[in-house]
Amino acid sequence: MVDNYEKLINHLDKNKVCLNEPLSKHTTFRLGGTADLFFHAGGVFDLLRAVVICREWNVPFIVLGGGSNVIVGDKGFRGIVILNRKGIIEQIDDERIEITSGTLNTSVVQYILKHELSGLEFIAGIPGTIGGAIRHNARFRNPISFQEKVTKFDVVKNQFVADFLEDALIITPDNNIRRVSKDYINPQYHKTNLKEKKDIMLSGRFKLERSKKETIRTSINKQLLWRKNRKVDIAQNNIEVQADPITGHRAKQPALPSPGCVFSNISNPDNHPVGRILDMCGLKGMRIGDIMMANEHANYIVNLGNGKASDALALVRLCQERVKQRFNVDLELEIELVGEF
DSSP states (O other): OHHHHHHHHHHSOGGGEEEEEEGGGGSTTOOOOEEEEEEEOOSHHHHHHHHHHHHHTTOOEEEESSSOSEEEOTTOEEEEEEEOOOOOEEEOSSSEEEEETTOBHHHHHHHHHHTTEESOGGGTTOOSBHHHHHHTTOEEEOHHHHHTTOOOTTTOOEEEGGGTEEEEEEEOTTSOEEEEEHHHHOOBTTBOSHHHHTOEEEEEEEEOEEOOHHHHHHHHHHHHHHHHHSEEEETTEEEEOOOOTTTOOOOOOOSSOOOSBOBOOOOOTTOOOHHHHHHHTTOTTOEETTEEEOSSOTTBEEEOSSOOHHHHHHHHHHHHHHHHHHHOOOOOBSSEEESOO
16 A cells, blocks of 8 residues: 555645644544545645545545544544645526535635625534535524524524535546436435445535625624524524523533534434433533543533543443433434544
């Protein structure tokens, strides 16, 4: 494989390739080992070229976007990590845009505000890129939930990235470039078929709606305030989530380094959200080494400073065991485990 590494470096831009790069620098959890090779893709064509070469030469690779929703093992990744964090947005017509996969979500929010296009305001505050948002079918509150002053998790209306996605441009496992429909992607709650099919996202086309800039700005601000405080005080939408009636806690997003929510909400007889389930099992604040289930929200895992991926994995397994014992529910990971632990 080392010979293939040398060939790979020679076929990519050497100025964009690093050896033994610490992946902790590129993930929101701020931990994990090194990648043998690390390639800074300069855009969609760099991404395409790197993926095709890796597949042809059997070099293991992963594509890393914003670095959220992932835990990298302490022993790192044996292969090449392709950092896909450069993107562009193109206006197709008055209400439709195409966004390449490496475009940061913050850039998308800035674009729709500037061009007065409404629909994707809810990705404000979601770390990462639009490629990852499509792949995981990212979601958050529908603005109508603020108007209706809905705070209960089981009746809140959500919006998903797929609600606005028309189609996508992908690289298939046999290195064909295809534009596929939303049905092909099969968006579901926090997942699509892209991972299972081993397709790589190049871009997505979105259908949005014309709106006034101040209306969009207000919607963005509501989303950001709710994420931070579970509270909104804009115009007449003065709403605040109350303490959970069962646990007595009021969940908020933690400020410490985190990959995001650990587990997906899953069906259970009492219709509990997964954060409540974890809290009821006494897992909020549970700590192994410098890794802890956040005090602010039981479904977030945080790095207190010198966390290890092995401790994070051990804490994840502990949570799954406790929940299985008490509720007979098998928790499903929302985050991805990458590399060697």
